Amino acid sequence: MDISEQSKIFLAGVQENDRKISEANMQISVLDAIERYVTSQNPGGNIVPGTLGLSDPVLLELVSKLSETELQLERLRKTTGENSPLLASLTRQVERLKPAIMENIGSLRANLQAGLARLQAENSRNMGIIRSVPGKEKALLEVSRQQVIKNNIYTFLLEKREETALAYAAAVSDSRVVDAGEAAAYAFSPQKPMVYGISVLAALALVAGFVSLKDMMNREVMFRADIEKITTAPIAAEIMYHDSKEAIVMSNNSRTAVAEQFRALRTSLSYIGLNGDRKTLLITSSISGEGKSFISVNLAMSLSLAKKKVALLEFDLRKPMVSKMLNMRADPGITNYLVGKASLQQILQPVGDNEYLYLLSAGIMPPNPSELILNGELERLLSELKERFDYIIIDSAPVGLVTDARLIAPYCDATLYVVRHQRTPKNYLKLIEELYQNKELGKLNIVFNGIKRQGVAGYGYGSGYGDINGYGYTEITKKPGLFRRTVK
Numbered sequence: 001m002d003i004s005e006q007s008k009i010f011l012a013g014v015q016e017n018d019r020k021i022s023e024a025n026m027q028i029s030v031l032d033a034i035e036r037y038v039t040s041q042n043p044g045g046n047i048v049p050g051t052l053g054l055s056d057p058v059l060l061e062l063v064s065k066l067s068e069t070e071l072q073l074e075r076l077r078k079t080t081g082e083n084s085p086l087l088a089s090l091t092r093q094v095e096r097l098k099p100a101i102m103e104n105i106g107s108l109r110a111n112l113q114a115g116l117a118r119l120q121a122e123n124s125r126n127m128g129i130i131r132s133v134p135g136k137e138k139a140l141l142e143v144s145r146q147q148v149i150k151n152n153i154y155t156f157l158l159e160k161r162e163e164t165a166l167a168y169a170a171a172v173s174d175s176r177v178v179d180a181g182e183a184a185a186y187a188f189s190p191q192k193p194m195v196y197g198i199s200v201l202a203a204l205a206l207v208a209g210f211v212s213l214k215d216m217m218n219r220e221v222m223f224r225a226d227i228e229k230i231t232t233a234p235i236a237a238e239i240m241y242h243d244s245k246e247a248i249v250m251s252n253n254s255r256t257a258v259a260e261q262f263r264a265l266r267t268s269l270s271y272i273g274l275n276g277d278r279k280t281l282l283i284t285s286s287i288s289g290e291g292k293s294f295i296s297v298n299l300a301m302s303l304s305l306a307k308k309k310v311a312l313l314e315f316d317l318r319k320p321m322v323s324k325m326l327n328m329r330a331d332p333g334i335t336n337y338l339v340g341k342a343s344l345q346q347i348l349q350p351v352g353d354n355e356y357l358y359l360l361s362a363g364i365m366p367p368n369p370s371e372l373i374l375n376g377e378l379e380r381l382l383s384e385l386k387e388r389f390d391y392i393i394i395d396s397a398p399v400g401l402v403t404d405a406r407l408i409a410p411y412c413d414a415t416l417y418v419v420r421h422q423r424t425p426k427n428y429l430k431l432i433e434e435l436y437q438n439k440e441l442g443k444l445n446i447v448f449n450g451i452k453r454q455g456v457a458g459y460g461y462g463s464g465y466g467d468i469n470g471y472g473y474t475e476i477t478k479k480p481g482l483f484r485r486t487v488k
Contacts, residue, residue, distance in 0.1 A: 011126075011130060013122070013126050014123055014126045014127060014130070017119045017120075017122055017123045017126070018123070020115075020119050021116060021119050021120065021123075024112045024115055024116045024119070025116070027054060027108075027112055028109060028112050028113070030054055031054075031105050031108060031109050031112075034059075034063060034101070034105060035102065035105050038066070038098050038101050038102060038105075039098075039102075054108075056104070056108055058104055059101065059104045059105065059108060062097055062100055062101045062104060063101060065097055066094065066097045066098065066101060069090055069093050069094050069097065070094060072090055073087070073090040073091065073094060076090060219425055219426055219427075220421075220422050220423060220424060220425060220426065221419055221420070221421060221422070221423075221424045221425075221426055221429070222421065222422065224238070224448060226426060226429070227419060227429060227446060227448065230426070230429040230430060230432075230433060231429050231430075231432045231433040231436060231446070232433065232436065232437075233417070233432055233433065233436040233444050233445065233446050234272075234445050234446065235445070235446045235447075235448055236265060236268050236271075236272055236416065236445035236446060236447055237261060237264060237265035237268060237447050237448070238261065238447075238448045238449075238451055239258060239261050239262070239265075239291075239295065239447060239448070239449045239450065239451065240257055240258050240261060240450075240451050240452075240453075241421070241450045241451055241452040241453075242258050242294075242450075247294060247297060247298075247325040247326075248297060248298060248301060248325070248326075249262070249298055250262055250298045250301040250302045250305060251301075251305075252305060259302075262298050262299060262301075262302045263302060265299060265302070265447065266299065266302045266303055266306065269281070269391075269414075272414045272416075272443055272445045273413055273414040273443045274391070274413060274414055277386070278413035278414070279386055279389065279390060279391050279392050279413065280382060280386070280392045280394065280411065280412040280413045280414075281299075281391065281392065281393050281394065281412065281413070281414050281415070281416060282394045282396055282405065282408055282409055282412040282414070282415045282416070282441065282442075283295055283296045283299075283393060283394065283395050283396065283415070283416045283418065284396045284397070284398060284399045284405040284415065284416075284417060284418070284441070285398050285399070285400075285417065285418040285419070285420070285424070286398055286399065286400035286417075286419070286424055286425070286428035286431065286432070287398050287400050287401060287423075287424070287425070287428070288319065288398055288401075289420070289423055290398075290418045290419065290420035290423055290424055290449060290450075291418055291420055291449040291450055292395060292396075292398070292418040293316070293321040293322050293325060293395050294325075294449070295416065295418055295447055295449060296312060296322060296393055296394075296395035297312065297322055297325055297326065297395075299393060299416075300312040300357055300391075300393045301351075301354075301357060303356075303357075303390075303391050303393075304351075304354050304356035304357035305356075307356060308356060308390040308391055309356050309358075309388070309389045309390045309391070310356060310357050310358070310389060310390065310391045310392075310393060311348075311358050311360060311385045311388075311389040311391070311392045311393070312351070312357065312358065312359050312360065312393050312395070313334060313360045313385075313392065313393065313394045313395065314330075314333065314334065314359065314360060314361045314362040314395055315334060315362070315394045315395060315396045315397075315404070315408060316362065316395055316396060316397045316404075317334070317335060317362050317363075317365065317366055317369040317372070317373075317397070317404065318365070318369055318397050318402065318404075319397070320361065320362035320365075321395075322359065322361070322362075322395050323359065323361040323362065326351055326352075326359060328349055328351070328359055328361060329349070329361065330361045330362055330363065331361070331363050331364055332346055332347050332363055332364075333347050333360060333361035333362045333363025333364070334347065334360055334361070334362055334363050334381075335362060335363035335364050335365075335366045335372060336363045336364065337360075337363070337377065337381060338372050338373070338375060338377045338378065338381075339366075339372070339375075340377070342363075344381065344384050344385075347360050347361070347363070348360060349361065358389070369397075369402075369404055370402070370403055370404060370407060373404060373407045373408060374407060378408070378411060379411060382411050394408060394412065396408055399417075399431075399435070399441070400428050400431060405441065406440055406441070409440060409441045409442055410442075412441075412442055413442065413443070414442060414443040414444075414445065415441040415442050415443065415444045415445065416445055416446075416447050417432055417435075417441070417444055417445065417446050417447070418446075418447050418449050419432070419446055419447070419448055419449065420448075420449045420450045421448065421449070421450045421451045421452055422450070422452065423450065432444070432446065
């Protein structure tokens with residue numbers, strides 16, 4: 001059979017059944033309207049429903065009689081009394097017509113519903129047949145496609161066989177030389193200048209791409225622009241990388257670039273809020289190895305060379321470095337003062353023969369540095385120092401690892417936050433911005449330390465604060481061809 005024509009026939013049957021179903025539903029709706037009219041408690045006040053689509057003459061005649069009788073009854077009630085014989089006759093006639101109409105409506109509705117069920121069953125059967133047509137048509141189409149493909153292959157093979165037979169039968173070749181090949185006197189390709197130029201440009205692009213990719217993948221701060229891009233805190237100074245093994249770069253006769261930068265930092269202290277009675281400067285950083293102790297010592301030395309009395313406080317109670325850098329004793333120190341076991345005079349140490357610089361070392365390492373800072377003795381210590389010194393420089397623990405610097409900051413007039421080239425992770429710059437915006441460290445200014453012109457060697461003094469999971473102590477020793485890390 002023709003599957004497409006068969007599908008059209010079944011689809012036409014479904015459409016015809018849908019039309020009949022719609023007509024039956026309309027007739028049922030008309031019967032419902034007539035039934036509501038008949039059962040209404042206000043017969044004279046209702047509009048006679050339409051009988052569109054109904055073909056039963058008995059029902060149409062009964063509805064027409066009921067409508068006419070109710071109209072007569074309504075008109076008669078307006079002109080006669082309730083006990084009128086004519087009024088009673090019309091009332092009885094209405095009461096006889098209504099049951100007859102209801103019985104006729106029930107019979108018609110039953111017939112229509114039976115017809116609806118039959119049409120719907122027939123529609124379901126036709127739709128099942130129609131749904132199976134695509135599968136049959138697909139199978140037939142696949143068979144037809146395979147037939148066409150195989151027929152084409154067979155025809156192609158027949159043509160090739162005939163062509164091969166003709167080629168074997170040919171006695172004379174059908175090819176000949178029209179013109180002989182010619183060559184120029186000299187080679188016109190490759191063009192060496194263009195090749196050299198492209199090679200140079202490609203090399204430059206490769207180097208630029210490598211440098212850009214390296215900068216993108218670098219997680220440490222490399223340039224001043226990296227700092228200014230993330231934080232709005234002002235940069236007070238930039239300190240170049242110092243490759244000498246000596247921790248102190250400041251002296252009366254020092255004329256190096258690093259010494260001049262420390263002199264510039266000394267000059268800018270008044271601009272960051274240190275003048276008059278405002279004497280206390282807090283120096284901190286994000287992690288260990290950024291050079292905050294190096295900055296503290298040399299800034300204090302620079303101020304003392306200007307004949308300013310300076311008190312340098314080694315307040316990194318967890319990992320003190322200043323006393324080691326200055327080769328001075330660490331005990332007794334600040335912790336002894338805070339617990340009430342030493343006086344200020346006992347812990348003050350003059351640095352060498354410099355009569356303007358004094359060190360307050362950390363003292364013994366306490367088990368609870370944060371609680372010790374909050375015991376109330378720190379304020380008294382700073383008050384005594386302000387009476388005797390022009391500047392008080394506090395070297396505190398890294399603020400990114402512990403809370404000591406945040407606890408000391410309320411007693412300080414300004415803060416220098418050390419960021420180191422190729423050392424400080426970029427994600428800590430967001431911490432600096434938060435501290436600057438929230439003013440948790442007071443007047444915060446950044447010192448960009450350890451700026452290198454070239455090379456990849458690290459900068460520091462061989463110690464760290466452990467990994468990101470906790471606060472520990474790490475010593476790094478460097479030997480030729482060997483790096484050894486020891487964790488305590």
